Amino acid sequence: MLQYTWVINMESRKVPKATLQRYPVYLKALRRLKKYGNERIMSKDLSALTGIESTTIRRDFSLLGNLGKQGYGYDIDTLIEIFNEQLGVDFDEKIILVGAGNLGRALLKYNNWDHVVGEIAVAFDSNPDRQGTRFGVPVYPIDELEKEMPEGCRIAILAISDNVQQTVDRLIANGIRGIVDFTHKYIQVPDYVSVKVVDVVSSIQELVFETNAKDKKGE
Numbered sequence: 324m325l326q327y328t329w330v331i332n333m334e335s336r337k338v339p340k341a342t343l344q345r346y347p348v349y350l351k352a353l354r355r356l357k358k359y360g361n362e363r364i365m366s367k368d369l370s371a372l373t374g375i376e377s378t379t380i381r382r383d384f385s386l387l388g389n390l391g392k393q394g395y396g397y398d399i400d401t402l403i404e405i406f407n408e409q410l411g412v413d414f415d416e417k418i419i420l421v422g423a424g425n426l427g428r429a430l431l432k433y434n435n436w437d438h439v440v441g442e443i444a445v446a447f448d449s450n451p452d453r454q455g456t457r458f459g460v461p462v463y464p465i466d467e468l469e470k471e472m473p474e475g476c477r478i479a480i481l482a483i484s485d486n487v488q489q490t491v492d493r494l495i496a497n498g499i500r501g502i503v504d505f506t507h508k509y510i511q512v513p514d515y516v517s518v519k520v521v522d523v524v525s526s527i528q529e530l531v532f533e534t535n536a537k538d539k540k541g542e
């Protein structure tokens with residue numbers, strides 16, 4: 324249902340809040356289409372991909388300008404550019420992975436991140452057996468971090484087992500501002516760096532506590 328909450332978008336046009344909330348859904352579908360070589364899309368096909376009705380799609384897109392052509396559909400590159408701009412975020416983050424072991428390689432294999440948050444551009448590992456190209460991503464020796472880090476790279480995924488704090492310090496000295504931390508080590512970072520800890524063990528422990536508590540209450 325359309326919510327009549329109006330939001331001013333970046334070009335000072337009024338856009339219903341419900342429409343804005345659909346922008347990331349459109350963007351995700353469009354990026355996926357592009358990845359598979361499509362150049363244009365009809366609203367009915369986008370509807371099938373997103374589950375959003377064609378009439379809603381056409382109305383949402385009409386708020387962005389005169390974008391569609393009868394019988395041709397919408398140009399995918401143009402739409403991606405517009406939605407990137409509207410959302411004001413860069414979905415092409417060049418992410419680095421440090422540690423291409425079991426966990427790191429699983430992340431490399433999955434490396435499309437649902438087409439919305441960029442991708443792992445390069446990886447680093449200290450073990451020569453883990454270096455080379457893995458799932459299309461170059462894995463460099465960690466000694467080459469400074470040389471091979473992509474320009475403007477801000478986010479690192481940490482999946483290493485040794486010298487964790489030392490590696491974190493080095494990443495920060497080279498411009499990293501956000502770390503997805505899979506290690507089970509406590510790491511210290513300055514205030515201007517953010518860390519998101521991913522810890523499956525803690526999640527399982529929390530679930531066990533929650534499930535026990537619910538069992539006690541008889542839920």
Ligand SMILES: NC(=O)c1ccc[n+]([C@@H]2O[C@H](COP(=O)([O-])OP(=O)(O)OC[C@H]3O[C@@H](n4cnc5c(N)ncnc54)[C@H](O)[C@@H]3O)[C@@H](O)[C@H]2O)c1
Pocket residue numbers: 421422423424425426427447448449450453465482483484485486487490504505506507521522523524
């Ligand atoms: N967060 C979780 O839920 C979770 C789950 C499993 C493992 N882990 C942790 O993730 C990390 C990786 O686990 P794994 O199973 O992939 O281990 P792994 O031994 O298979 O891989 C670690 C890789 O990192 C490399 N490495 C180690 N220290 C390095 C350094 N300082 N610089 C560059 N490369 C380095 C190693 O050569 C190896 O290739 C470990 O710290 C492990 O404890 C976390």
